[in-house]
Amino acid sequence: xxxxxxxxxxxxxxxxxxxxxxxxxxxxxxxxxxxxxxxxxxxxxxxxxxxxxxxxxxxxxxxxxxxxxxxxxxxxxxxxxxxx
Numbered sequence: 001x002x003x004x005x006x007x008x009x010x011x012x013x014x015x016x017x018x019x020x021x022x023x024x025x026x027x028x029x030x031x032x033x034x035x036x037x038x039x040x041x042x043x044x045x046x047x048x049x050x051x052x053x054x055x056x057x058x059x060x061x062x063x064x065x066x067x068x069x070x071x072x073x074x075x076x077x078x079x080x081x082x083x084x
Contacts, residue, residue: 029037072080
């Protein structure tokens with residue numbers, strides 16, 4: 001019974017020491033640095049969204065300006081294909 005109690009106590013203290021070491025070695029960042037980093041991420045995300053929107057607008061403009069660029073109708077193309 002004493003050995004079991006000793007083992008339990010030993011494991012608990014080992015876990016406590018390990019947690020203390022982990023907390024001690026964690027990198028601590030200032031609040032201002034956290035805010036700067038977060039703002040930079042938001043700005044980057046907004047830039048990407050704007051670029052994606054512009055790309056979609058450009059694609060739509062190209063579709064509107066060039067609705068059909070086929071040189072041949074489907075029937076004509078079939079004839080050309082069969083001849084070749």
